Amino acid sequence: MSHADVQVEVDDYLVETLVPEDEALVAARESAQDTTMPGAAVAPNQGKLLALLTEMIGAHRVLEFGTLAGYSTIWLARAVGPQGRVVTLEVSEQNAGIARRNADAAGVGDVVEIMLGPAGESADRIIETGQAPFDLVFIDADKPNNARYLQAALELTRPGSVIVLDNVVRAGRVADQDSTDDDVRGVRDALALAAADPRLDGTALQTVGSKGWDGFALFRRVS
Numbered sequence: 001m002s003h004a005d006v007q008v009e010v011d012d013y014l015v016e017t018l019v020p021e022d023e024a025l026v027a028a029r030e031s032a033q034d035t036t037m038p039g040a041a042v043a044p045n046q047g048k049l050l051a052l053l054t055e056m057i058g059a060h061r062v063l064e065f066g067t068l069a070g071y072s073t074i075w076l077a078r079a080v081g082p083q084g085r086v087v088t089l090e091v092s093e094q095n096a097g098i099a100r101r102n103a104d105a106a107g108v109g110d111v112v113e114i115m116l117g118p119a120g121e122s123a124d125r126i127i128e129t130g131q132a133p134f135d136l137v138f139i140d141a142d143k144p145n146n147a148r149y150l151q152a153a154l155e156l157t158r159p160g161s162v163i164v165l166d167n168v169v170r171a172g173r174v175a176d177q178d179s180t181d182d183d184v185r186g187v188r189d190a191l192a193l194a195a196a197d198p199r200l201d202g203t204a205l206q207t208v209g210s211k212g213w214d215g216f217a218l219f220r221r222v223s
């Protein structure tokens with residue numbers, strides 16, 4: 001059996017054992033096939049991790065960059081509870097429509113606000129309106145704009161908030177300082193920004209599993 005097959009088998013085992021999905025989550029995950037980026041949703045065990053982080057810090061307000069079919073959105077929305085709010089930013093009308101239907105079907109329609117348009121512009125609009133800070137930010141949209149999204153997240157959070165940046169390993173390519181891949185550059189720029197900003201304390205982990213070899217970075221606003 002290849003390494004990739006074993007990775008999928010282990011993820012399947014872990015998800016079956018620890019991460020039960022109800023019909024709405026399964027439908028949302030499967031509906032990603034109808035989006036512009038099939039297969040780009042987080043794996044169930046990562047969705048559950050986002051929910052656990054949200055619950056562990058008692059987050060009520062969550063901001064997500066990159067909605068797709070709303071799979072991660074549903075995990076986050078259920079974790080903030082019925083009085084909470086998840087604002088999720090999506091550029092594709094097609095994806096936003098699918099996510100809206102999935103959020104409604106999952107019973108979190110009232111919790112989820114989908115802002116249609118380029119995420120950087122939507123984030124700027126939120127900054128201009130001077131809303132209450134977000135407790136958790138999940139950055140999972142177009143990778144070349146990661147640094148811009150991280151900067152926006154710093155404007156939109158408070159000390160104690162948590163920021164998760166997804167897909168930071170990119171099958172190992174992130175370690176190549178000479179990479180000309182825009183996605184890799186986007187990750188490296190964001191990590192450099194985070195490392196240089198005294199308001200952030202963080203780490204990053206490599207992951208293997210059904211989504212291949214990747215990873216995520218986790219930051220806490222310390223000031």
Ligand code: SAM
Binds near residue numbers: 036042069117141142
């Ligand atoms: N968070 C989702 C999940 O785990 O279920 C997956 C998000 S997928 C990796 C990335 C999403 O970002 C896609 O739906 C894509 O259309 C969206 N996207 C790409 N560029 C964008 C932009 N400039 N502004 C907002 N959304 C964008």
